[in-house]
Amino acid sequence: MSLTEKDKAAVKALWAKISKSADAIGADALSRMLLVYPQTKTYFSHWPDTKAGSEPVKKHGKKIMGGVGLAVSKIDDLAAGLLELSELHAFKLRVDPANFKLLAHCLQVVIANMFPKDFTPEAHVACDKFLANVALALSEKYR
Amino acid sequence: MVKWSDFERATIQDIFSKIDKDVVGQAALSRCLIVYPWTQRYFGSFGNLYNAAAITSNPKVAAHGKVVIGGLEKALQNMDNIKQAYTDLSVLHSEKLQVDPDNFKLLADCLTIVVASNLGISFTPEVQAAFQKFLDVVVAALRKQYY
Numbered sequence: 001m002s003l004t005e006k007d008k009a010a011v012k013a014l015w016a017k018i019s020k021s022a023d024a025i026g027a028d029a030l031s032r033m034l035l036v037y038p039q040t041k042t043y044f045s046h047w048p049d050t051k052a053g054s055e056p057v058k059k060h061g062k063k064i065m066g067g068v069g070l071a072v073s074k075i076d077d078l079a080a081g082l083l084e085l086s087e088l089h090a091f092k093l094r095v096d097p098a099n100f101k102l103l104a105h106c107l108q109v110v111i112a113n114m115f116p117k118d119f120t121p122e123a124h125v126a127c128d129k130f131l132a133n134v135a136l137a138l139s140e141k142y143r
Numbered sequence: 144m145v146k147w148s149d150f151e152r153a154t155i156q157d158i159f160s161k162i163d164k165d166v167v168g169q170a171a172l173s174r175c176l177i178v179y180p181w182t183q184r185y186f187g188s189f190g191n192l193y194n195a196a197a198i199t200s201n202p203k204v205a206a207h208g209k210v211v212i213g214g215l216e217k218a219l220q221n222m223d224n225i226k227q228a229y230t231d232l233s234v235l236h237s238e239k240l241q242v243d244p245d246n247f248k249l250l251a252d253c254l255t256i257v258v259a260s261n262l263g264i265s266f267t268p269e270v271q272a273a274f275q276k277f278l279d280v281v282v283a284a285l286r287k288q289y290y
Contacts, residue, residue, distance in 0.1 A: 035272050109255060116260035121199065122195050
């Protein structure tokens with residue numbers, strides 16, 4: 001389900017509206033994922049605290065949104081643009097790719113929650129496709 | 144047997160008391176048909192589902208959204224025995240409607256997103272967790288009679 005020009009335009013338009021709140025979105029989405037899908041905490045056993053508002057969660061949420069922003073800027077070739085991140089996730093982090101869907105869902109819940117007027121069904125489908133393609137690009141190097 | 148904490152029971156009741164049931168069902172179902180267009184396969188008799196605008200204004204989609212919410216309310220009234228309460232609904236979806244049960248999760252995700260967009264800051268992570276647990280149980284109950 002590759003991105004059409006219409007999808008790319010919708011993603012860029014949505015990003016323009018939400019990017020100022022990127023740090024807050026990332027932290028909120030990450031803390032929701034850790035709470036709603038407790039199995040994801042297994043990747044963060046080295047953190048003293050996985051609760052919303054904790055320092056590691058805020059810091060890591062910011063890092064994740066940096067990746068999302070990068071993906072938006074490389075939307076025309078995600079596999080090439082996210083190559084380094086894919087290698088990181090494949091060889092070092094080894095996150096099971098099923099988890100990308102869980103984070104994508106939480107990201108969209110947060111965007112819907114914070115920007116209900118902007119997260120129209122049209123924006124939602126473009127965003128869902130985009131995040132699915134980001135997940136695919138991140139899994140590129142897995143095997 | 145599903146165990147519900149007091150917080151979870153109260154939260155789920157609270158969500159249903161806060162949402163506009165006429166709006167949420169329609170919004171979630173139309174979002175599902177737009178975001179996951181393959182789900183339209185089950186609604187051949189609904190007329191014009193050609194684009195997002197058509198889906199959002201389709202009266203049959205709106206009516207069916209209310210039916211879906213009615214189904215969730217049935218689960219709400221039978222929270223300690225949703226599996227049992229949903230036996231007939233599960234048979235209906237499996238034998239008559241022949242819905243691929245993976246679709247239930249797609250609609251559940253759209254419901255979560257619509258509720259999130261309606262409840263603002265009161266839709267905390269803990270509230271989301273309780274709501275998603277409720278939907279997980281509902282989905283499992285709907286799957287139960289498939290063979």
